[in-house]
Amino acid sequence: MSRVAIIGAGASGLVCAIEAARKGHQVTLFEKNSKVGRKILATGNGRCNISNEKINITRYHGESPSFAKEALRRFDTFTCKAYFRALGLEMREGEEGRLYPMSHQASSVVDLLIHEARSLHVNVLLESEVTKIEKKDAEFMLHVNAQTHIFDACVIATGSVAMPTLGSSGSGYDFAKSLGHSVIEPYPSLVQLISDEPFLKEASGVKMDAGVDLYIDNQKCQSVQGDLLFTTYGLSGSAILEVSRKASKAFVDGETVHVVLDLLPNLSREALASLLQKRLSFAKGKSLSLWLEGIIPKKLALFILQREKLTSLKDASSLGAKEMKKILFALKSLRLHVKATKGFESAEVCAGGVDVRELDAKNLMSKKIPNLYFCGEVLDIDGDCGGFNLHFAWASGYLVGQSL
Ligand SMILES: Cc1cc2nc3c(=O)[nH]c(=O)nc-3n(C[C@H](O)[C@H](O)[C@H](O)COP(=O)(O)OP(=O)(O)OC[C@H]3O[C@@H](n4cnc5c(N)ncnc54)[C@H](O)[C@@H]3O)c2cc1C
Numbered sequence: 001m002s003r004v005a006i007i008g009a010g011a012s013g014l015v016c017a018i019e020a021a022r023k024g025h026q027v028t029l030f031e032k033n034s035k036v037g038r039k040i041l042a043t044g045n046g047r048c049n050i051s052n053e054k055i056n057i058t059r060y061h062g063e064s065p066s067f068a069k070e071a072l073r074r075f076d077t078f079t080c081k082a083y084f085r086a087l088g089l090e091m092r093e094g095e096e097g098r099l100y101p102m103s104h105q106a107s108s109v110v111d112l113l114i115h116e117a118r119s120l121h122v123n124v125l126l127e128s129e130v131t132k133i134e135k136k137d138a139e140f141m142l143h144v145n146a147q148t149h150i151f152d153a154c155v156i157a158t159g160s161v162a163m164p165t166l167g168s169s170g171s172g173y174d175f176a177k178s179l180g181h182s183v184i185e186p187y188p189s190l191v192q193l194i195s196d197e198p199f200l201k202e203a204s205g206v207k208m209d210a211g212v213d214l215y216i217d218n219q220k221c222q223s224v225q226g227d228l229l230f231t232t233y234g235l236s237g238s239a240i241l242e243v244s245r246k247a248s249k250a251f252v253d254g255e256t257v258h259v260v261l262d263l264l265p266n267l268s269r270e271a272l273a274s275l276l277q278k279r280l281s282f283a284k285g286k287s288l289s290l291w292l293e294g295i296i297p298k299k300l301a302l303f304i305l306q307r308e309k310l311t312s313l314k315d316a317s318s319l320g321a322k323e324m325k326k327i328l329f330a331l332k333s334l335r336l337h338v339k340a341t342k343g344f345e346s347a348e349v350c351a352g353g354v355d356v357r358e359l360d361a362k363n364l365m366s367k368k369i370p371n372l373y374f375c376g377e378v379l380d381i382d383g384d385c386g387g388f389n390l391h392f393a394w395a396s397g398y399l400v401g402q403s404l
Contacts (some may be wrong), residue, residue: 001026005142005151007130009036011393012376013157014113019401021120029122032129037110039166048106051080052387053097059388062380063184067356075395087112098387133175153371155400160350160377161186172378180368182355184380187252188347189245195234196339203230203303211262214243216250225265241385245351248341257338263331273328283316291316304330349389353380363403373400
């Protein structure tokens with residue numbers, strides 16, 4: 001039996017603690033917050049998109065994403081479902097293979113995990129922030145609340161710097177560096193985009209299905225279709241989160257970012273042109289915005305008309321070919337400049353993190369320091385939106401716990 005320290009009672013730390021305790025180790029789980037799993041509680045809008053039916057290595061990113069293969073092989077979707085079912089949690093499938101707890105409550109996941117950890121006698125220390133890790137001979141000395149604790153193995157499961165209000169402040173990167181590891185500079189991912197386009201505020205609150213093309217330095221580099229939400233600062237919604245990783249990286253590299261929106265993705269340009277033409281026959285006496293309201297939300301119509309400088313045209317029937325072309329273009333190819341992302345404070349995850357090339361993929365142990373392990377988002381592995389990040393947190397925590 002070894003004395004094992006796990007730093008961070010988030011998704012990866014909790015599963016790691018359970019597995020390590022099942023193997024008979026004496027496990028201490030340090031958590032700086034007064035509660036465990038605060039970030040889990042915020043996931044999936046409180047419903048916790050726990051995993052996905054289509055877990056696949058292609059949905060993961062980083063300098064060396066194939067590193068995650070072994071963790072995902074050992075803990076695939078089937079194993080994940082069986083694992084949580086054994087804890088007492090039933091699941092249900094949502095859109096695009098997303099898996100949620102049947103209760104649709106993230107708290108069910110946290111409650112069952114902590115119950116299991118406590119039943120296995122994991123020593124859970126809350127309000128216990130680890131501030132320093134020292135390696136002395138074969139032992140790890142952890143500094144916590146002015147005390148020093150000694151362990152045979154140490155697992156860093158501290159998360160990233162995404163949404164630091166929930167606990168992950170980036171201390172894992174500092175620990176890694178202090179122990180001789182390299183860290184790929186983190187940047188926000190799955191994050192909203194800020195636009196400085198005039199009049200965009202007019203459309204704030206409009207939610208719709210849209211096509212989103214991402215342009216970096218005027219080159220198209222990603223196309224998605226999904227939920228789009230106009231906000232007071234710019235754009236949100238699942239389609240925006242999906243393209244945000246590449247946008248965020250472009251800002252790090254000093255490149256320019258635009259999105260081109262297709263506001264009616266299920267109508268071809270030709271079909272829309274003929275629909276608009278047809279609608280002219282009953283445009284007489286209608287304001288342009290009222291005429292457009294028949295096909296798009298009013299707030300969006302007002303935004304488009306202001307942007308295209310068409311507000312002076314009072315009657316829709318007076319639309320000329322040139323104005324019609326402008327409207328058609330705005331509905332199918334609305335080009336918006338993106339100034340920045342909403343940053344770490346709003347990001348769901350971070351790209352970057354501890355360089356996985358310095359770890360053994362079979363057990364996530366440091367190649368530099370024996371019995372030092374890393375799991376979860378602190379690593380330079382990040383997943384797509386849709387349950388892929390939590391899945392990697394469970395899978396990597398499971399792999400470490402089993403390997404200890
Ligand atoms: C709003 C939001 C919604 C999300 N929704 C989803 C979703 O639906 N599906 C999905 O797959 N992913 C989602 N994610 C991402 C997912 O939550 C994370 O990828 C996952 O929680 C990472 O797990 P982790 O264990 O690595 O880190 P965390 O869950 O962040 O846990 C790290 C823990 O370590 C603690 N800690 C940090 N430093 C110290 C220290 N020095 N001493 C002691 N304790 C410390 C922190 O307080 C924290 O509790 C979402 C994220 C956010 C922010």
